Amino acid sequence: MKIAHLILAYAAPAQLSKLIGALEDEHAWFFVHLDKKADLNAFAFLQNHERITLVPDRVDVGWGAYSIVEATLRGFKAVVDSGIDFGYVNLLSGADYPLQSPPEIHDYFVRNAGKNFMEYYSVHNEWTEAIPRLTEYHLTNYNFPCKYLVQKWLNKLLPARTMPAGLEPVGRSQWMSLTLDAVRYMLDYLDGHPGVTKFFKLTWAPDEIIFQTILYNSPFRSSLVNDNLRYIDWSKGQASPKVLTEEDLDRVLASGKLFARKFDLARFPAVIAKLDRKIQNHHYK
Structure with a gap:
């Protein structure tokens, strides 16, 4: 291998x-x-x-x-x-x-x-401190004057964001060990779901959620092991x-x-x- x-x-x-x-x-x-x-x-x-x-x-x-x-x-x-x-x-x-x-x-x-190793905790039930990452607008990925003022008003004036494509959010650590088939699936999924990319571009620290969420809501769910094989303190x-x-x-x-x-x-x-x-x-x- x-x-x-x-x-x-x-x-x-x-x-x-x-x-x-x-x-x-x-x-x-x-x-x-x-x-x-x-x-x-x-x-x-x-x-x-x-x-x-x-x-x-x-x-x-x-x-x-x-x-x-x-x-x-x-x-x-x-x-x-x-x-x-x-x-x-x-x-x-x-x-x-x-x-x-x-x-x-x-x-x-x-x-x-055949197993895929990553941390995937339910955002709504186990990792609740991550909920505002998904429900609020975050302009972290952008660079323009007064962006945090704009971000503040976006969150005041617009309704809470909701997950795209019916996805159930999970995540935690961004570090993972995946099969090549799982990697191919994620690349193909994002190519075919531009709305998911758009959503996560307005999410704070999306690297800790996007990949886990895609695989958790896919045929790969049964292969997931909730362990990223890493010691982190x-x-x-x-x-x-x-x-x-x-x-x-x-x-x-x-x-x-x-x-x-x-x-x-x-x-x-x-x-x-x-x-x-x-x-x-x-x-x-």
Whole structure:
């Protein structure tokens, strides 16, 4: 089984290089979307590598905006357009890192072939704090003077938004591991439902809802596993997860997950060094 690791990155070329190195394997290919703001010269190591594809038509990604959905879709399209018959497409950020060796990751997906791994909590029943993302207008994806004033008046004057196409919204984490068939389905679905794209362009952080919702409301629902296979620490209650350090390592490794985030090689290199040793020890057993 071949695995496509689709990595969304915007900075930290040294850390991205280490991430790719930790996942390199005869079964692994890499598709990297670099934020349009990133300096390509700093990522020259990605060039001329037969198993690394730089996603074309880079997107200028804004936090909480639809632009990250667009970057992901362009990555998905690059994977599909490669013509390689991948068993899984594994969506990562440049701040992620594996907790298992490449053979262990490969074997896990072989044992679970056909399953789609992502978090999908009901927005209306379990993840209710996300309801305003869908019922209110959000202009996060747009850039023009006084846009937040316009947004305020849109929400004062217009009725609450409703989900398009009869979709039941679910979601949570944007990071997921999907079959190539599921990725193809999402691309085809959005091509055929422009109203869904239009709706999510006015949604805050749509990357945490759009893909899960499409698959949940599709024939793929029975294949979904409500587990994104990632260790992420939200204990600080902030908008972004905790940056993991050596103090977290025992909990991270005890989680049994395949990947974890977030890491910062520049600030906390020791935790990644220890993970490398753990991965290498398992690799060569």
